[in-house]
Amino acid sequence: MNTHTDTILIIDFGSQVTQLIARRVREAGVYSEIVPFQLAETSFARIRPKAVILSGSPHSTTEIGSPRAPQSIFEAGIPVLGICYGEQTMCAQLGGKVEAGHEREFGRASLQVEEDSPLFAGLWKKGSQHQVWMSHGDRVVSLPEGFKVIGTSKGAPFAAIADEKRHFYAVQFHPEVAHTPDGAKLIGNFVHNIAGLKGDWTMAAYREQAVAAIRSQVGSGRVICGLSGGVDSSVAAVLIHEAIGDQLTCILVDHGLMRKDEAQQVVSMFRETYDIPLVHVDASGLFLDALDGVSDPEQKRKTIGRLFIEVFEEEAKKLGGAEFLAQGTLYPDVIESVSFTGGPSVTIKSHHNVGGLPERMNMKLVEPLRELFKDEVRVLGRELGLPESFIGRHPFPGPGLAIRCPGVVTRDKLEILREADAVYLDEIRKSGLYDAIWQAFAVLLPVQTVGVMGDGRTYEYVCALRAVTSVDGMTADFYPYDMEFLGRAATRIINEVRGINRVVYDVTSKPPGTIEWE
Numbered sequence: 366m367n368t369h370t371d372t373i374l375i376i377d378f379g380s381q382v383t384q385l386i387a388r389r390v391r392e393a394g395v396y397s398e399i400v401p402f403q404l405a406e407t408s409f410a411r412i413r414p415k416a417v418i419l420s421g422s423p424h425s426t427t428e429i430g431s432p433r434a435p436q437s438i439f440e441a442g443i444p445v446l447g448i449c450y451g452e453q454t455m456c457a458q459l460g461g462k463v464e465a466g467h468e469r470e471f472g473r474a475s476l477q478v479e480e481d482s483p484l485f486a487g488l489w490k491k492g493s494q495h496q497v498w499m500s501h502g503d504r505v506v507s508l509p510e511g512f513k514v515i516g517t518s519k520g521a522p523f524a525a526i527a528d529e530k531r532h533f534y535a536v537q538f539h540p541e542v543a544h545t546p547d548g549a550k551l552i553g554n555f556v557h558n559i560a561g562l563k564g565d566w567t568m569a570a571y572r573e574q575a576v577a578a579i580r581s582q583v584g585s586g587r588v589i590c591g592l593s594g595g596v597d598s599s600v601a602a603v604l605i606h607e608a609i610g611d612q613l614t615c616i617l618v619d620h621g622l623m624r625k626d627e628a629q630q631v632v633s634m635f636r637e638t639y640d641i642p643l644v645h646v647d648a649s650g651l652f653l654d655a656l657d658g659v660s661d662p663e664q665k666r667k668t669i670g671r672l673f674i675e676v677f678e679e680e681a682k683k684l685g686g687a688e689f690l691a692q693g694t695l696y697p698d699v700i701e702s703v704s705f706t707g708g709p710s711v712t713i714k715s716h717h718n719v720g721g722l723p724e725r726m727n728m729k730l731v732e733p734l735r736e737l738f739k740d741e742v743r744v745l746g747r748e749l750g751l752p753e754s755f756i757g758r759h760p761f762p763g764p765g766l767a768i769r770c771p772g773v774v775t776r777d778k779l780e781i782l783r784e785a786d787a788v789y790l791d792e793i794r795k796s797g798l799y800d801a802i803w804q805a806f807a808v809l810l811p812v813q814t815v816g817v818m819g820d821g822r823t824y825e826y827v828c829a830l831r832a833v834t835s836v837d838g839m840t841a842d843f844y845p846y847d848m849e850f851l852g853r854a855a856t857r858i859i860n861e862v863r864g865i866n867r868v869v870y871d872v873t874s875k876p877p878g879t880i881e882w883e
Contacts, residue, residue: 369396369574371562374414376405378422378432378450384697385541386418386448386552388738393553394564398736406435416444416560419451421539425503426453426463433458444532444560446552449501452526452535459509459533473544474499480515482527483558484534488547497524497538497545504537532559568741568748572604575733579608583689588731589681590691592617592643593763594631597693597734599755600746604733605691606641607749613691614642614684618676620669621649622765622779625787634752644684648676656767656774662883665774669764690728694735695742759804768883772811778826781864782809785828788861792854793832802844805832807858808871808882816866825866828858833880841875 373390377383377399390397397418400408409417417438424431433454438445447455453463476497478489489495497518505523508514512533516525521537528534534555540548556562590602592615605613615635619628632645655668681687734742746756766782767774786807793799808829816823830851832844855868871878 369566371395371566372412372414373397373416373418373556373560373562374405374409374412375399375418375420376402376434376438376451377420378402378424378454380421380423380450382539382541383420384738386420387696389541389549389552390418390556391566391738391741392549393556394566395556395560395562396566396736402432402434406437409435409438409441414443415562416446416555418555419445419447419455419535421448421500422450424450425465426450426457427465427503439531439533444534444555446555446559447533447535448541449537449539452523452537453501453503453505455533455535456505456507456509456512456523456526459512461505461509461512462507463503464506465503471500472498474518474520474538476516476518476524476538478516478525480513480527482515482525482534483529484515484525484527484536484551484554486554486558488550488554495547497536497540497548498542499538501537534559568744571737572607572745572748575604576608579605579731579733582729582731583609583612586612586689587684587687588613588689588691589684589687590615591677592631592635593761594623594627594755594758595693595761596739596746596751596756596758597695597742599631599751600742600749601691601693601732601734602635602641603639603749603751604745605731606639611642614644614687616644616646616677616680618646618648618673618680620652620673620765621776622652622669622767622774624761624766625783634755638752644680646676646680648672651676653774653776653779658773660773662768662771665767665883666764669767673763688729689731691731691733693742694730694732696734696736696738699735757800759799759802759806762881768881769806769808771808771883777864778809781826781862782807782828784862785809785858785865788857789830789854792850792857796850798844798846798850801834802832803835803841804880805830805844807831809865814867818866823866825864827867827869828862828865829869829871829882830854831871831880831882833875835875835880841880843872843874846870 373395375386375397383399387397387399398412419434457463474497475494478491478493481491504521508526511528511530512526514523515527518524524537526535538545540551557564588605592598592602602615617631635641635643652672655672659665743756762768766779770778770782789807793805810827810829812827813824814827833841834844835841851870858865858868
């Protein structure tokens with residue numbers, strides 16, 4: 366059963382920006398949940414939402430077998446908002462007509478407001494024009510009974526429609542994207558004015574509910590949590606500790622591939638600030654010996670993953686075992702585990718740094734963050750009082766520096782890389798850029814070049830710098846540093862880090878590249 370009193374259900378027909386709809390609803394202070402269209406009927410019965418939003422889609426309603434919303438949603442007496450494909454399927458299902466458009470309407474468009482509406486209240490008045498973002502080929506050509514046009518555009522005569530008696534609204538444009546400047550406020554109007562929801566879903570309320578849910582699930586059982594020092598595992602650990610205290614034990618496995626002083630910083634914060642039972646295992650020798658001579662990226666990952674499981678299992682046994690394993694699984698991980706083209710996935714894939722542990726150790730999962738987006742986890746972290754240095758920390762890969770050191774990993778190369786990375790991040794912080802960047806790091810290339818220092822010739826490594834901006838890590842753009850910053854960072858690295866005599870900057874976006882180098 367859904368534990369949130371007021372929930373808006375978002376039915377995903379496969380749009381690339383459905384997550385943004387959920388974000389906008391939550392920003393309006395109301396909990397939202399995304400389900401794929403294949404699970405919409407059962408989810409609607411389970412969640413019992415106060416309103417429904419129908420997403421966009423790459424499909425066409427004119428195709429045989431294209432996705433539809435459950436008819437029960439339109440018969441439930443609750444408000445429904447259709448967006449793009451959502452408008453088209455709403456019209457097709459309720460007696461209107463949709464046709465393939467002669468011209469695609471893609472990008473910025475101007476919407477003419479034809480009628481005042483609760484959807485536009487306080488924002489748009491009859492006769493005014495506003496920028497919106499369109500992305501469609503098909504278009505509505507006749508409306509179902511009870512609907513009226515409230516907005517038009519050059520390519521969409523039914524760009525915004527409403528059946529105010531039944532509280533059905535639909536727009537051909539995408540209010541969830543930033544390119545529709547008033548879009549978030551329009552969704553807020555649907556949530557508050559039309560659905561009548563208060564907007565009292567806050568992190569304080571979520572924290573209270575999560576603590577109760579953890580206590581209910583765990584009872585008097587023991588929980589172990591793999592702590593990496595990243596924001597997800599840190600917030601999960603602090604939240605679970607608030608719920609069950611010493612029934613939780615965190616295990617930090619230092620594989621020798623962490624950033625400079627990272628293990629010590631994590632241990633200090635948790636032992637000094639939170640008094641959370643924490644086992645710190647220095648297994649660096651084991652991992653680095655096993656990686657000796659290994660250059661294939663996939664083999665590196667598998668070696669690190671296998672050893673991590675073995676060390677974690679061994680430490681758990683020393684504690685006398687545990688019934689539950691805590692993970693920092695986030696909502697995007699849950700959403701992405703469902704295939705919209707091949708049907709719903711039966712098993713939600715596990716997203717954690719200790720892959721394979723639940724199956725091997727026969728443990729139940731505790732995932733208190735699985736309803737939250739990354740930025741919401743950071744808000745919860747602040748609510749819980751975590752230091753800002755942890756909350757705002759850039760993502761860090763499970764295999765650590767091993768995949769930022771292409772080729773064979775050695776202790777000497779890791780030490781060079783740690784120092785270069787520390788200097789680079791220090792320069793970013795001093796320049797006030799850390800929070801503007803999604804992820805930044807140094808890479809030690811398996812290439813040596815000739816240089817000159819003083820009167821001597823050098824033959825040392827090349828260091829590549831990487832920095833990207835992103836919302837969720839799925840796509841990313843390289844960060845556009847000015848050349849003065851890059852020159853300053855390169856000079857510091859070459860002067861302060863022995864073993865590097867050349868620095869380059871990676872200007873590859875994702876796609877076609879990945880964020881990490883391996």
